[in-house]
Amino acid sequence: MPRNGVHPHKEFEGIYLIEGEGEERLGTRSLAPGENVYGEEIVKVGDEEYRIWDPFRSKLAAAILKGLHKIPIKEKSKVLYLGAASGTTVSHVSDIVGREGRVYCVEFAQRSFRDLVNNVSKNRINTVPIFEDARFPSRYRTLVSEVDSVYCDIAQPDQARILAENLDTFLDPGNEFLMAIKARSIDVTKDPNAIFRQEADILKKRGYAIEEMVRLHPFEKDHCMVRGGK
Ligand SMILES: C[S@@+](CC[C@H](N)C(=O)[O-])C[C@H]1O[C@@H](n2cnc3c(N)ncnc32)[C@H](O)[C@@H]1O
Structure with a gap:
């Protein structure tokens, strides 16, 4: 059972909404599991890794x-x-x-x-x-x-x-x-x-x-x- 719910964004292909800590955050499914690029939070769901996409770091x-x-x-x-x-x-x-x-x-x-x-x-x-x-x-x-x-x-x-x-x-x-x-x-x-x-x-x-x-x-x-x- 996944700890966090992950839903595809309704409008944008390849972008996800990730539930956690009482809110929904943007994320993308990692093409390089196990790799962290800028200290972003990683959410594992089954075999997949999703990377939280920080709007304060990315325009x-x-x-x-x-x-x-x-x-x-x-x-x-x-x-x-x-x-x-x-x-x-x-x-x-x-x-x-x-x-x-x-x-x-x-x-x-x-x-x-x-x-x-x-x-x-x-x-x-x-x-x-x-x-x-x-x-x-x-x-x-x-x-x-x-x-x-x-x-x-x-x-x-x-x-x-x-x-x-x-x-x-x-x-x-x-x-x-x-x-x-x-x-x-x-x-x-x-x-x-x-x-x-x-x-x-x-x-x-x-x-x-x-x-x-x-x-x-x-x-x-x-x-x-x-x-x-x-
Ligand atoms: C605001 S930062 C980009 C941040 C990045 N897009 C992100 O969201 O992770 C601007 C970058 O543009 C580069 N840059 C500025 N003028 C450039 C040019 N003429 N050719 C190539 N890179 C340039 C700078 O070195 C800097 O790394």
Whole structure:
């Protein structure tokens, strides 16, 4: 008899709601049982291991809890992930897309990249770590085959432009992207809402549609998740 109840999320494939300690928390089924990536809680149910997905550590989890309507990441998806850092969110994306999916993880900070390789990619064959600068998609063009979606979390002042360069290179019509915006990385003096609109406008001018924007408060201050498409 399982100690904790685990239910598939009603809207999102590969994401689970896990009961425990009087509440329901987000989780993903581990593709690498026995491995802990960032100190996350592990819940065992029968032979399976589920990893609690902390919305205070991962903006994608925060966006889901804040009501994002759609996630262009599901089983078998091929995802280009810009700003992989040490792999906290990458590890959950890897769980979601599963063995037949791929997560191309672009990161340019040496230390984070080393942690990404040692703590995540070593145990997850569906991740492809790419030590590169996201400003130059042509440098990793040959390492990335077709992708279904692009996830961007690079916290750079010109991140909308950088994302657009990658979308121009990798995204086919009909496919979608997510971008996490941290207002303070762009301009500390401006109203965060004005910054979110300004970033969305940059993508619109590059020919991309904005489908929804979700504020991540209280999990992240002055952050927003944008979903859009080609
Ligand atoms: C906010 S952190 C990402 C957190 C991560 N997405 C997560 O949820 O686990 C931003 C990361 O983007 C990386 N980054 C920033 N600019 C970049 C660029 N031009 N190319 C590649 N990585 C970049 C930084 O080194 C940093 O690790």
